[in-house]
Amino acid sequence: MLDHNNYLYRNNSCTRDRKLLFKRVYSKRSGDWRAEAVKEEKTFPHWTVLGATVLRNRIDDDGTVVHPVTVSPSNPLNLAPNIAMREPPSTSCLVEKKVSRFTRKPSDEEKMGKESDR
Numbered sequence: 001m002l003d004h005n006n007y008l009y010r011n012n013s014c015t016r017d018r019k020l021l022f023k024r025v026y027s028k029r030s031g032d033w034r035a036e037a038v039k040e041e042k043t044f045p046h047w048t049v050l051g052a053t054v055l056r057n058r059i060d061d062d063g064t065v066v067h068p069v070t071v072s073p074s075n076p077l078n079l080a081p082n083i084a085m086r087e088p089p090s091t092s093c094l095v096e097k098k099v100s101r102f103t104r105k106p107s108d109e110e111k112m113g114k115e116s117d118r
Contacts (some may be wrong), residue, residue, distance in 0.1 A: 002046065002050075003042075006042075006045075006046060007039070008043055010039040010040045010042075011039070011040050012036040012039060012040070013039060013040050013041075014023075014036065015078070020037055020038075020089055021037070021038040022035040022036065022037055022038060022094070022095050022098075023035070023091065024036075024037055024040050024088050024089075024091050024094055026082060026083055026084040026088065028083065031084075033084070033089055033094055034094060034098065035086050035091060035094035035095045035098045058106040
């Protein structure tokens with residue numbers, strides 16, 4: 001919750017040429033890939049206070065919680081490189097297909113106006 005609230009309004013990340021960067025995301029609900037804009041890197045200004053608090057609580061704690069954790073070979077992380085269980089399409093193809101409800105497509109009248117200007 002703390003991390004989400006601190007980085008809710010990050011800007012989109014761009015290349016040196018001012019082009020937006022995109023990443024591929026698989027939707028389990030639709031079963032398809034989509035392109036999503038990459039956000040700026042996080043700075044974590046709140047971690048110093050949070051880390052100091054955790055360390056202080058750990059020092060003051062009397063009990064220990066140190067024991068090895070084994071991961072099963074059937075763990076989903078060991079089955080496939082992504083949750084889609086198939087190869088993802090290229091990011092550039094997904095960006096071309098991307099439809100946003102915030103971008104307006106030119107109407108037929110606007111298209112006709114541009115063609116008549118030639």
